[in-house]
Amino acid sequence: MIGAKSFLGLSIASPKGISDSNYSLSTNSRSVGVLRACVSMEGSQTMSHSKNGSISELKSVNNGHTGQKQGPLSTVGNSTNIKWHECPVEKVDRQRLLDQKGCVIWVTGLSGSGKSTLACALNQKLYQKGKLCYILDGDNVRHGLNRDLSFKAEDRAENIRRVGEVAKLFADAGIICIASLISPYRRDRDACRTLLPEGDFVEVFMNVSLEVCEARDPKGLYKLARAGKIKGFTGIDDPYEPPLNCEISLGQEGTGTSPIEMADTVVAYLERKGYLKA
Numbered sequence: 424m425i426g427a428k429s430f431l432g433l434s435i436a437s438p439k440g441i442s443d444s445n446y447s448l449s450t451n452s453r454s455v456g457v458l459r460a461c462v463s464m465e466g467s468q469t470m471s472h473s474k475n476g477s478i479s480e481l482k483s484v485n486n487g488h489t490g491q492k493q494g495p496l497s498t499v500g501n502s503t504n505i506k507w508h509e510c511p512v513e514k515v516d517r518q519r520l521l522d523q524k525g526c527v528i529w530v531t532g533l534s535g536s537g538k539s540t541l542a543c544a545l546n547q548k549l550y551q552k553g554k555l556c557y558i559l560d561g562d563n564v565r566h567g568l569n570r571d572l573s574f575k576a577e578d579r580a581e582n583i584r585r586v587g588e589v590a591k592l593f594a595d596a597g598i599i600c601i602a603s604l605i606s607p608y609r610r611d612r613d614a615c616r617t618l619l620p621e622g623d624f625v626e627v628f629m630n631v632s633l634e635v636c637e638a639r640d641p642k643g644l645y646k647l648a649r650a651g652k653i654k655g656f657t658g659i660d661d662p663y664e665p666p667l668n669c670e671i672s673l674g675q676e677g678t679g680t681s682p683i684e685m686a687d688t689v690v691a692y693l694e695r696k697g698y699l700k701a
C-alpha cells in the first residue's frame with residue numbers, strides 16, 4: 424500500500440513496503456523537512472536492507488550535507504569548477520533493493536548479426552527471473568540522445584562513448600544494462616570497459632559472418648550498400664574489428680544458435696559470476 428504525507432504543501436508517497444512509522448518527516452536546525460527513511464541529514468539515519476531486500480534496520484551515515492566547505496573543485500574536459508557530490512544511498516543499497524548487481528552487457532556485431540534480438544530475448548529471460556534490465560539499442564538511441572551523430576568514424580566513437588557513459592549510470596543504479604550497438608572499433612569498446620569496475624563489463628560478440636548477415640538483410644541496408652546507395656556501411660566499405668578477448672562469443676557452430684539458446688548462455692554467465700543476486 425502506498426501512504427502519503429503532506430509537508431509544506433508537498434504530498435510525499437511512502438514507497439511500497441515502508442511503513443508510515445519508518446517514513447516520517449523530521450526537521451533539523453535549518454528547518455528543512457527531510458524524509459528520514461530516504462534522504463538523511465548529517466548524523467541522522469538511512470535505511471539498510473536485509474538480504475531479501477526488506478528494510479530491517481537503520482544505519483548511521485554522514486552524508487555530507489553539512490554546508491561546510493569540502494574538497495577541491497575539479498576541471499573535467501571543458502567543465503570547470505565542478506565538484507562530485509556523494510549520497511549516502513549507494514550502489515550497494517540499490518543492488519540490495521533489487522537483489523542483483525548492476526553491470527553492462529555490451530553486445531557487438533555486424534548489422535543483422537542478431538544484437539537486438541538477443542538483447543530482447545535476454546531482457547525477457549531476466550524479467551521472468553525478476554531481474555531489472557534496460558536495453559540501450561544503437562538504432563533506438565540514435566532516435567534521440569545521439570540523433571546528431573552520423574556514421575563516420577569519429578561520430579561512431581562519440582556514439583559509443585555516450586552510450587558507454589549512460590550504461591555506466593544504469594549499472595550504478597543497480598540495473599543490468601544491455602547495450603546493443605555495432606560498435607565496430609575495439610578501441611571505443613575498450614574505452615567503455617575501462618569506465619566500469621573489473622568484471623562489470625561483459626562483452627558479447629555476435630560471431631555471425633558477413634555472408635549470413637547479408638543474406639538476412641532485414642532492413643535491406645546491405646542491398647543499398649552494395650548498390651553504392653549507402654556509403655560507409657559496416658562490413659561492406661567500413662571496418663568491423665572483432666573482439667580479441669570478449670567474455671562471451673555467440674553464433675559459432677557447436678553452440679546454441681537460436682536467440683533463446685544465446686540468451687540462456689548469457690544468463691548462465693551472469694548467474695555463475697553472481698550478478699543475479701545482491
Ligand SMILES: Nc1ncnc2c1ncn2[C@@H]1O[C@H](COP(=O)(O)OS(=O)(=O)O)[C@@H](OP(=O)(O)O)[C@H]1O
Nearest residue numbers: 534535561562574579582604605606607655656657
Ligand atoms: N553506414 C552504416 N553502417 C552501419 N549501420 C548503419 C549505417 N547506416 C545506418 N545504419 C543503421 O544504424 C544501425 C547501427 O547503429 P549503431 O549506433 O549500432 O552503430 S555504431 O555502433 O555507431 O557503429 C544499424 O542497425 P543494426 O542493423 O541493428 O546494427 C543500421 O540499421
Ligand SMILES: Nc1ncnc2c1ncn2[C@@H]1O[C@H](COP(=O)(O)OP(=O)(O)O)[C@@H](O)[C@H]1O
Nearest residue numbers: 533534535536537538539540639641680681682
Ligand atoms: N539467432 C538467430 N538466428 C537466426 N536469425 C536470427 C537470430 N537472431 C536474429 N535473427 C534474425 O536476423 C535479423 C537481424 O536481427 P537483429 O536482431 O535485428 O540484428 P542486429 O540488431 O544485429 O541488426 C532479424 O530478421 C532476426 O529475426
